[in-house]
Amino acid sequence: MHAKRDQSWQPQPFLVSMARRNLPLLLFLALAAGGMLAVYFFFQSNGGAATAAAASVPGEDGALSAAIFKKIPAKPVLQRFAQSPGPERIVLIAGHRGHDAGAVCEDGLTEAAVNQLIAEKVYTRLRAANVRVDVYDEFDPRLQGFSGTALVSLHADSCDAIGDHATGFKISGSSRTDSSRLSTCVESAYAQATGLLFHANTITPDMTDYHAFREIADGVPAIILETGFLNLDREMLTTNADVPAQAIADGIFCFLEGE
Numbered sequence: 001m002h003a004k005r006d007q008s009w010q011p012q013p014f015l016v017s018m019a020r021r022n023l024p025l026l027l028f029l030a031l032a033a034g035g036m037l038a039v040y041f042f043f044q045s046n047g048g049a050a051t052a053a054a055a056s057v058p059g060e061d062g063a064l065s066a067a068i069f070k071k072i073p074a075k076p077v078l079q080r081f082a083q084s085p086g087p088e089r090i091v092l093i094a095g096h097r098g099h100d101a102g103a104v105c106e107d108g109l110t111e112a113a114v115n116q117l118i119a120e121k122v123y124t125r126l127r128a129a130n131v132r133v134d135v136y137d138e139f140d141p142r143l144q145g146f147s148g149t150a151l152v153s154l155h156a157d158s159c160d161a162i163g164d165h166a167t168g169f170k171i172s173g174s175s176r177t178d179s180s181r182l183s184t185c186v187e188s189a190y191a192q193a194t195g196l197l198f199h200a201n202t203i204t205p206d207m208t209d210y211h212a213f214r215e216i217a218d219g220v221p222a223i224i225l226e227t228g229f230l231n232l233d234r235e236m237l238t239t240n241a242d243v244p245a246q247a248i249a250d251g252i253f254c255f256l257e258g259e
């Protein structure tokens with residue numbers, strides 16, 4: 001042990017004498033080197049940490065990350081605009097009104113009268129729900145270019161005694177504007193409330209190419225509804241007209257809820 005230690009401390013006369021002569025210079029160099037190393041490591045460690053934070057922790061409120069990353073509060077993005085109150089505008093056509101009587105029964109009951117009765121009742125229900133609604137004549141000049149939420153034309157079928165199958169209702173939607181949702185809403189509400197069957201096999205070109213579909217503006221959903229047959233469905237269309245009227249109003253409400 002002692003021998004080894006003595007060996008490592010073997011004096012080297014030239015270097016030792018040099019060091020002794022230049023001790024103040026050596027001390028200065030040592031202090032300067034230590035100071036520079038301290039400064040280097042101080043800033044290097046700080047800079048390294050900030051860079052790492054900016055790269056790995058987006059949104060951290062550090063000076064380096066602020067310019068690149070910004071904290072955004074987590075909240076859902078709303079895609080729809082808030083609805084302003086009462087923008088809906090519904091037009092009902094009281095079928096044949098102002099033009100002719102439509103189908104006529106032997107005792108004088110006319111389709112036009114039935115259509116008018118039901119249209120008035122639907123109108124009352126929509127107004128009570130604060131929906132803007134008008135009842136137009138069959139060939140009302142206001143139909144030209146009408147731009148609103150929906151058009152529903154009310155008609156009824158023949159009063160002829162043409163057998164047991166002459167009962168039920170029909171709906172045809174405009175082929176110019178997608179009216180399927182309006183159609184589906186009214187159809188399901190009407191079938192449920194009235195118990196009538198959907199009478200698809202007697203839909204005529206008068207319905208599918210209905211004149212009002214061509215007159216109103218593109219983009220307005222429109223349907224024509226045959227509320228029932230004046231013969232077999234007469235009671236429901238006259239004395240119980242509140243039932244089909246409520247069903248039509250409910251169908252329109254269903255449609256408006258989806259708008």
Ligand SMILES: [Zn+2]
Nearest residue numbers: 095102155156
């Ligand atoms: Zn008609």
